[in-house]
Amino acid sequence: MELRRDVFQAIADPTRRAILTLVALQAMTPGAIAAQFDSSRQTISRHIQVLTECELLRQEQNGREIHYYINAVKFKEISDFIEPFRKLWDDRFNKLEAVMKKYKS
Amino acid sequence: MELKTKVNAENGKQELFITREFDLPLELLFRAYTEADIVAQWMGTQVVQLDNRSGGAYRFETTDPKGNKHYFGGSIHELVPGKRIVRTFEMLQTPFGPQLEFLEFEAIGTERSRLNMQVVYRSVAIRDQILQLPFIQGINMAHQRLESYFIQQ
Numbered sequence: 001m002e003l004r005r006d007v008f009q010a011i012a013d014p015t016r017r018a019i020l021t022l023v024a025l026q027a028m029t030p031g032a033i034a035a036q037f038d039s040s041r042q043t044i045s046r047h048i049q050v051l052t053e054c055e056l057l058r059q060e061q062n063g064r065e066i067h068y069y070i071n072a073v074k075f076k077e078i079s080d081f082i083e084p085f086r087k088l089w090d091d092r093f094n095k096l097e098a099v100m101k102k103y104k105s
Numbered sequence: 106m107e108l109k110t111k112v113n114a115e116n117g118k119q120e121l122f123i124t125r126e127f128d129l130p131l132e133l134l135f136r137a138y139t140e141a142d143i144v145a146q147w148m149g150t151q152v153v154q155l156d157n158r159s160g161g162a163y164r165f166e167t168t169d170p171k172g173n174k175h176y177f178g179g180s181i182h183e184l185v186p187g188k189r190i191v192r193t194f195e196m197l198q199t200p201f202g203p204q205l206e207f208l209e210f211e212a213i214g215t216e217r218s219r220l221n222m223q224v225v226y227r228s229v230a231i232r233d234q235i236l237q238l239p240f241i242q243g244i245n246m247a248h249q250r251l252e253s254y255f256i257q258q
Contacts, residue, residue: 017241020241021241021242024234024237024238024241024242025199025200025238026200070234070237070241072230072233072234072237075233075237075240075241076116081236081237081240082112082114082236082240083240084239084240084242085112085236085237085238085239085240086108086110086111086112087108087239088239089110089112089123089125090108090109090110090125092147092148093109093110093125093127093220094109095146095147095149096127096134096137096147097127097128097129098147099137099143099146099147100127100129100133100134100136100137100143100147101128101129103133103136103143104129104130104133
């Protein structure tokens with residue numbers, strides 16, 4: 001029996017990370033995702049399947065089409081997922097502070 | 106190194122709070138938000154418009170290494186000098202829509218100051234997506250897919 005996929009194994013693959021980056025911006029159909037890559041549609045489907053199995057993506061049926069979404073709940077299980085957001089703001093504010101020190105008389 | 110910025114995003118809420126103390130007098134912190142040439146320096150953006158008044162608007166523009174332009178902007182709902190800015194913010198080529206931002210500036214003595222930001226999103230899902238973007242982009246640093254996605258938009 002195949003071992004249950006783990007999240008870190010899933011995000012270790014560059015193509016799968018690229019898929020997550022795309023879907024993070026907007027829910028997408030498998031066709032729209034595959035269109036972004038040079039690999040075959042089957043290869044991309046396989047990657048999508050892995051991401052879905054480890055619950056990083058979730059699918060929703062809209063009429064005839066399936067859309068893939070980022071599974072926010074699963075991302076929260078990855079420790080400190082909020083840290084890069086905090087780091088982004090911290091870097092931005094550090095810059096502000098450094099720039100304004102030049103204006104100190 | 107300990108980050109000086111705090112982010113509080115409670116589960117299931119469509120808002121988040123960002124707090125930061127600065128080693129700057131209140132007057133300088135406020136100027137960092139209201140003078141176009143200064144905003145440009147720390148935001149790393151071109152300030153196309155910055156109409157600092159209640160009922161005003163602002164617009165920023167950045168150009169990525171591939172030469173694509175990205176637009177950011179919003180309306181300024183309320184501006185009280187040295188105290189408060191209430192504005193919307195939107196990344197124009199993304200599906201996230203506008204967010205409402207309450208920026209409260211306060212002095213801590215004469216040499217330090219604090220900024221409290223409350224950011225309200227249209228939905229819990231959108232807040233969570235925006236919160237996760239830097240994480241997802243971080244694990245994907247080496248990839249140009251995000252940029253190629255924008256080119257096709």
